[in-house]
Amino acid sequence: MKKARLIISRKGKDVLFLVTNRSGTSRVIISDYMLRWSIETFYKDAKQHLALDKCQMRKLDGIKRYWYLVLMAHSVLRLGAGEGILSGIVSGKA
Numbered sequence: 001m002k003k004a005r006l007i008i009s010r011k012g013k014d015v016l017f018l019v020t021n022r023s024g025t026s027r028v029i030i031s032d033y034m035l036r037w038s039i040e041t042f043y044k045d046a047k048q049h050l051a052l053d054k055c056q057m058r059k060l061d062g063i064k065r066y067w068y069l070v071l072m073a074h075s076v077l078r079l080g081a082g083e084g085i086l087s088g089i090v091s092g093k094a
Contacts, residue, residue, distance in 0.1 A: 003021065004020065005019070005020050005021070006018070006019055007020065007029060007030065009026070049074075050070050051070075052067065052070060
């Protein structure tokens with residue numbers, strides 16, 4: 001049976017509890033966790049809101065193109081949603 005470590009980190013009112021079997025300093029483990037968490041939330045949002053999990057292509061080039069186009073379209077809509085004619089198209093008022 002592997003040993004587990006409990007790491008408790010507090011910053012202001014925020015408290016983070018991590019249970020891990022990794023060795024190393026608490027600072028490194030927390031840093032790695034924070035990096036990983038931003039990646040996890042990106043994938044969750046990408047699957048829920050951008051349907052990136054619906055891609056059925058098999059070749060890497062096709063998958064890359066699909067991701068690039070979806071992310072570019074999302075960025076254009078996010079950047080221009082409050083301005084001009086794009087605002088009307090997005091809101092359905094044009």
